[in-house]
Amino acid sequence: MKVKKKYIDNKALVKSFSLLIMMALFVSCSRNNNPSKRDKNISQATGWKINSISGGFKSNIKYKGQAAGPGLVFVEGGTFTKGNVQDNVMHDWNNTPTQQYVKSFYIDETEVTNEMYVEYLHWMRAVFADKFSDIYKAAHPDTLVWRNPLGFNEDMVNNYLRHPAFQDHPVVGVSWKQASNFAKWRTDRVNEQILVSNGYIKESAINPDSLIDGYSFNTKAYFLDPTQSYGGRINKLAGEEQKEINEKEKINLQPDPLFTAYQNFKKKKINYASRESGLLLPEYRLPTETEWEYAALALSEIRDGNVYRGKKKFPWDGEYTRSDKKKSLGDQLANFKLSKGDYGGIAGWSETGSGITTAVRSYPANDLGLYGMAGNVSEWVADVYRPIIDENANDFNYYRGNVFYKPSIGENGKVILIDSKNATYDNLPGSIKQEIENEDSINRVNYSTGDNRNYNDGDSKSIRNSNLEEVSTMYNSPNSDDISEERTTLISDEARVFKGGSWLDRAYYLDPAQRRFLPENMTTNFIGFRCAMSYLGESRKTSKPRKR
Numbered sequence: 001m002k003v004k005k006k007y008i009d010n011k012a013l014v015k016s017f018s019l020l021i022m023m024a025l026f027v028s029c030s031r032n033n034n035p036s037k038r039d040k041n042i043s044q045a046t047g048w049k050i051n052s053i054s055g056g057f058k059s060n061i062k063y064k065g066q067a068a069g070p071g072l073v074f075v076e077g078g079t080f081t082k083g084n085v086q087d088n089v090m091h092d093w094n095n096t097p098t099q100q101y102v103k104s105f106y107i108d109e110t111e112v113t114n115e116m117y118v119e120y121l122h123w124m125r126a127v128f129a130d131k132f133s134d135i136y137k138a139a140h141p142d143t144l145v146w147r148n149p150l151g152f153n154e155d156m157v158n159n160y161l162r163h164p165a166f167q168d169h170p171v172v173g174v175s176w177k178q179a180s181n182f183a184k185w186r187t188d189r190v191n192e193q194i195l196v197s198n199g200y201i202k203e204s205a206i207n208p209d210s211l212i213d214g215y216s217f218n219t220k221a222y223f224l225d226p227t228q229s230y231g232g233r234i235n236k237l238a239g240e241e242q243k244e245i246n247e248k249e250k251i252n253l254q255p256d257p258l259f260t261a262y263q264n265f266k267k268k269k270i271n272y273a274s275r276e277s278g279l280l281l282p283e284y285r286l287p288t289e290t291e292w293e294y295a296a297l298a299l300s301e302i303r304d305g306n307v308y309r310g311k312k313k314f315p316w317d318g319e320y321t322r323s324d325k326k327k328s329l330g331d332q333l334a335n336f337k338l339s340k341g342d343y344g345g346i347a348g349w350s351e352t353g354s355g356i357t358t359a360v361r362s363y364p365a366n367d368l369g370l371y372g373m374a375g376n377v378s379e380w381v382a383d384v385y386r387p388i389i390d391e392n393a394n395d396f397n398y399y400r401g402n403v404f405y406k407p408s409i410g411e412n413g414k415v416i417l418i419d420s421k422n423a424t425y426d427n428l429p430g431s432i433k434q435e436i437e438n439e440d441s442i443n444r445v446n447y448s449t450g451d452n453r454n455y456n457d458g459d460s461k462s463i464r465n466s467n468l469e470e471v472s473t474m475y476n477s478p479n480s481d482d483i484s485e486e487r488t489t490l491i492s493d494e495a496r497v498f499k500g501g502s503w504l505d506r507a508y509y510l511d512p513a514q515r516r517f518l519p520e521n522m523t524t525n526f527i528g529f530r531c532a533m534s535y536l537g538e539s540r541k542t543s544k545p546r547k548r
Contacts, residue, residue, distance in 0.1 A: 141173035287532035334375030385517035
């Protein structure tokens, strides 16, 4: 009996073991057939290992999505009606309603403040003031915009930009070009800080005092050839050269910080941060007009399922400029000109702050958490101005102003960087030398020329492969090369859109749909700006969509 029992137990054990093997095979097959549970370290294309310690192809399988840059708020994209929702009392006829789709993006929570811009000037002074004084001077806002032939504003001329009393007020007196260059600088400084935080660069290596000949960090150039960052000093300062410098100076010099960083790269075997790593952020830039208007409207508060309940006249829900909430009943919701000679109410009953601009968070944010999308200051956006939005040509991420560039390649096959001799305010040392893609392409169907600012605006250039001998422009705009030329309009490829009302405007311009324009080099005391950033990935940041 004992032998029989033992036989039965062994038989049961064999069955159990066989069952476990079958289950393991089933799970294994299920994983292989389930794309979500596949081995991400095995290439789906070739079956070869990736991310191997021994080398080979690398892929960031742990990428969790794009992080928000400093100061930015995420705006989920979607469909909306861009353009006029109220009577066009000014008869501009330049904002006919059109339905557009906006891809998700980030935008600044507030306008760029005086404090933020003064930080920019501080950095520009440290790097460029000695050898590139013209570059440093070009970054300065025009503080004289506060002057008025019949008004006393000299205290604003002298104090508005730098005095701590105004440090949280939006910067003004900046041209469209200055705003664009600030965004470029911000991109490089933010990405530089990311490299420092992740151990790719030593913080001491990027002290402005160590940036010889103005060679600072440039994100685009870093991606193409990181060894040329900071004027190529990382690779040029080899160990023997450092030793020769020490002997020549006959003093015990500390190792160059950039050289030390390079040694750390070699010792720790740390690779440069490539675009494939997803570590560095996309560029800060001016928002497009469509992005700005979409963010200002904050239509989420009138969304009901998959439709909007009506339209919005202001960045807040309602038809009036005063609050209807119990705690703030009757308070103005933006900083604007109330009536002739009334910029802020009477003493002891102030309506809209200080009479000029106010601190950027003085008034409630819209439903997206964005401050100052109506009133305080108008804001530059990226677009070139034309009176018609051509939704028939494009209704996805609409933007007029594309100029397509390509890097200039030298005879040695390498990308040409701007050196200290050819540096300008628009092209700092170490940035990529670019040229417009002017070659026509027979096989390309989406565009044929690099400069598309006047695309499809009615002139003969808008006709693809036009063979007309005389090419006329749609607008007889000012030509700086020939001042004797008759001029009939200010609309040109240098005319830029600005959006939103300001402390100097009446309530009519608080409507996000309103659009005005000025030349890109013009400065005023009522136009500021904020930055935006593209979002790379799905339209939603959340893994689970909203319930239908």
